[in-house]
Structure formats: C-alpha cells, structure tokens
Amino acid sequence: MPSTRCEDGPDAGTAGAAASDRIYLLGLADDALIASHRLSEWVARAPDLEEDIALANIALDLLGQARMLLGYAGELTDPVLTEDDLAYLRPADEFRNAVLVERPNGDFAVTIVRLLLLAAYQYELYAGLRTAADARLAAIAAKSVKEVAYHRDHARLWTLRLGSGTAESRRRMETALAAEWPWFCALLGDDRADRSCRHWVAEVLGTATLELPEDRVATPSGRDGVHTPDLDAILAEMREVTAAHPGATW
Amino acid sequence: MSAAEIRERVAAVLDPELPMVTIADLGILRAVEVDGGAATVRITPTYAGCPAMEAIADDIVAALAPMPVRVEVVLAPAWTTDWITAAGRAALDAAGIAPPGPVAQVSLELAVRCPNCGSLETRELSRFSSTACKALRVCTTCREPFDQVKPL
Ligand SMILES: [Zn+2]
Numbered sequence: 001m002p003s004t005r006c007e008d009g010p011d012a013g014t015a016g017a018a019a020s021d022r023i024y025l026l027g028l029a030d031d032a033l034i035a036s037h038r039l040s041e042w043v044a045r046a047p048d049l050e051e052d053i054a055l056a057n058i059a060l061d062l063l064g065q066a067r068m069l070l071g072y073a074g075e076l077t078d079p080v081l082t083e084d085d086l087a088y089l090r091p092a093d094e095f096r097n098a099v100l101v102e103r104p105n106g107d108f109a110v111t112i113v114r115l116l117l118l119a120a121y122q123y124e125l126y127a128g129l130r131t132a133a134d135a136r137l138a139a140i141a142a143k144s145v146k147e148v149a150y151h152r153d154h155a156r157l158w159t160l161r162l163g164s165g166t167a168e169s170r171r172r173m174e175t176a177l178a179a180e181w182p183w184f185c186a187l188l189g190d191d192r193a194d195r196s197c198r199h200w201v202a203e204v205l206g207t208a209t210l211e212l213p214e215d216r217v218a219t220p221s222g223r224d225g226v227h228t229p230d231l232d233a234i235l236a237e238m239r240e241v242t243a244a245h246p247g248a249t250w
Numbered sequence: 251m252s253a254a255e256i257r258e259r260v261a262a263v264l265d266p267e268l269p270m271v272t273i274a275d276l277g278i279l280r281a282v283e284v285d286g287g288a289a290t291v292r293i294t295p296t297y298a299g300c301p302a303m304e305a306i307a308d309d310i311v312a313a314l315a316p317m318p319v320r321v322e323v324v325l326a327p328a329w330t331t332d333w334i335t336a337a338g339r340a341a342l343d344a345a346g347i348a349p350p351g352p353v354a355q356v357s358l359e360l361a362v363r364c365p366n367c368g369s370l371e372t373r374e375l376s377r378f379s380s381t382a383c384k385a386l387r388v389c390t391t392c393r394e395p396f397d398q399v400k401p402l
Contacts, residue, residue, distance in 0.1 A: 050378075053380070054376055063299050064297060142325075
C-alpha cells in the first residue's frame with residue numbers, strides 16, 4: 001500500500017494525549033473491522049444477489065475505514081505498529097470494539113438491526129469528528145461519513161420493509177431488536193451525538209411501525225477490552241492464514 | 251521528460267475498475283510534483299475500501315518508468331463524484347454506465363438517464379453494485395439494467 005498522509009499532517013499531541021487518542025481510534029477501528037468480518041460472512045448466503053453484493057460492499061467500506069484508523073492508531077503506538085500488526089497480532093483483550101458487532105450472525109433481521117444501530121452510531125460520530133482538531137482523524141471521518149450515510153440508509157430501507165412486511169418478518173425484527181438493543185444502549189452516553197443517534201433510530205422504528213425497546217444496558221460494552229468468547233472465535237478465523245504462515249506476504 | 255509530459259502521462263493512467271476513464275477525469279489524481287529527476291504523485295481513494303489504489307499506484311510508477319516516483323494517498327479533502335470531469339462523464343455514458351448527478355445538499359432524487367436508450371424512466375434495483383462506487387438500476391422503457399456511478 002502506498003503511504004497515506006493527510007495534507008495538513010497528523011497532530012499526535014503530547015504522549016498522554018496520544019495514548020488516549022489511540023484507545024479512541026482503536027474503538028472506531030475495531031467496530032469497523034469486526035462488523036466488516038461479520039457482514040462478509042453473508043457473502044454467497046444473502047437473501048438475493050443484490051443483497052449479497054450490497055452486504056459485501058458495505059463490508060468493504062468498513063474494512064477500508066478500519067485500515068485508515070488502524071494505520072493511524074499504529075503510528076501513535078510506541079514502538080510504531082502497522083495496520084496488519086494491529087489486526088492480526090493484537091491480543092483479544094486489547095480490542096475495543098463494541099460487543100454489538102462481535103456476536104455471531106443470526107438471521108437476516110439480526111444483521112439488519114445491527115447494521116441500523118451501528119451505522120446510526122457511526123454516522124453521528126463521524127459527522128461530529130469532521131471538525132475535530134486532529135486533522136488526520138477529521139479527514140478519515142469526512143471520508144467515512146459519506147459511506148456510512150449509504151449504509152444507514154440501506155439498513156433503514158430494510159427496516160421499513162421488514163417491519164411493515166409480513167407477520168413473520170415483523171416477528172423477526174421484534175426479536176432482533178429486543179436482543180440487540182441492550183448492546184446498543186451499552187455504547188451510548190448522553191452527549192449530543194448519542195441523543196441524535198437515538199432520535200434517528202426511534203424515528204425509523206416509528207415509521208416501520210416497530211416499537212422502541214425499553215432501555216437496558218448490557219455488559220460488557222467491549223470498549224474497555226472485555227469481550228464475549230465470540231470475539232476469540234472470530235479473531236481465530238480472521239487470523240487462520242497469518243497464523244499458519246507468519247510473516248507471509250502476497 | 252518535461253514536467254508537462256510527466257503530468258500528461260500520469261493523467262492518462264486508466265482507472266482499473268472503470269477503465270474507460272482516466273484517473274484525472276475520475277478526479278482521484280490530486281497533484282503531480284516534479285523535483286529534479288523524481289516525481290511525487292498524490293492520489294485519493296474514491297471509497298475508503300477501494301481495492302484498486304495499489305494497482306493505480308503501480309500503474310503510475312510504470313507510466314513514468316524508469317523515473318523514481320513516490321505515490322502518496324491523501325484523504326483530505328474527501329473525493330466527491332462532483333470532481334468527475336465532463337470528459338469523464340461522457341466516457342462513462344458512452345460505456346453504458348450512467349454518470350452521477352450532482353451531490354445533493356438536501357435529500358432529493360434526480361432522474362437518472364438510461365445510457366442505453368436515453369429514457370429518464372429508470373429505477374434503482376440496488377444501491378450497491380459490482381463495485382463500491384456504483385448502483386444498479388433498470389430502465390423501465392427499454393428494460394435494460396445498467397450501472398450508475400452514484401453521487402458521493
Ligand atoms: Zn433504456
């Protein structure tokens with residue numbers, strides 16, 4: 001990969017700030033990386049060809065975002081690490097992704113609900129970060145928010161179709177929402193971005209005639225490095241080739 | 251090679267996924283700097299996950315060989331389909347790919363013209379198509395499906 005740089009140059013700040021920025025970047029990066037991997041599990045299994053291609057494209061966008069963020073986080077690590085070091089060699093308890101994205105896929109409704117919640121969350125976050133003082137992060141956010149807007153709308157359209165579709169599609173959406181909502185609550189605080197994220201999701205669910213689940217916070221959130229065993233499983237699969245052929249390039 | 255010739259050669263490199271359009275017409279070529287016997291070329295990805303960036307970098311190096319070339323990927327400002335030139339839009343249309351409409355500041359659906367028969371009666375089949383930058387549409391007049399580079 002050619003070197004990536006921001007036209008204004010990175011601003012890592014002091015060492016202490018760099019460490020906390022790094023943890024923050026890893027949260028964003030790992031959400032994108034793990035969600036990308038789970039979405040790519042749908043390839044050749046989606047309900048129809050168009051959806052197969054859509055989920056693969058969304059997974060590819062998320063992988064690209066993860067690479068930009070991991071590359072930056074790696075540069076803030078002492079000693080400096082590459083995006084591959086962070087993706088393939090980092091212990092699971094140093095992953096900062098939300099548990100929302102690491103659990104195994106269920107049916108298509110589960111995937112759509114997770115995508116709706118994740119994209120709504122990422123959209124507000126990236127929209128806010130476009131004006132971050134850190135020029136490199138602002139550039140990544142400005143790039144990502146445009147892609148996430150498409151993901152969010154894709155999930156919205158499916159939510160409308162499934163929510164007001166058949167009794168079966170509705171039942172599946174209700175089950176998925178009840179299961180995913182506490183993991184979504186675990187991610188949200190009470191700042192402006194989180195409030196507008198909740199507001200947007202509530203509006204979509206309302207239009208889809210789906211009831212807004214009651215707030216309940218699941219633990220762990222994943223942000224502090226504590227995860228479910230499902231993360232170990234997905235990382236083992238993701239690392240099968242690098243584990244069998246350490247240091248190989250192609 | 252003169253600086254002008256270097257710029258011309260880089261600008262003429264084709265996009266591997268939309269090979270009817272040059273990287274200059276696609277708006278992903280951001281700068282060509284010549285310093286003595288070496289060149290620095292800056293490109294920007296269409297989408298974050300664009301898998302073609304490495305191939306494009308290789309093609310730029312090959313276009314200027316044996317001159318030493320440094321290819322840098324810049325992220326800011328983020329690429330937009332508004333940067334596709336008139337020549338690029340014409341080349342897409344001629345190849346059966348509908349060019350993107352202007353990026354809307356407010357949410358509005360503009361009619362997309364069928365590149366096959368010219369009809370404005372087309373509808374979206376899928377927001378995502380064969381590559382990240384395209385949507386799949388179908389013409390309700392001639393019934394032909396076609397790709398559109400979607401506004402970003
Ligand atoms: Zn037509």
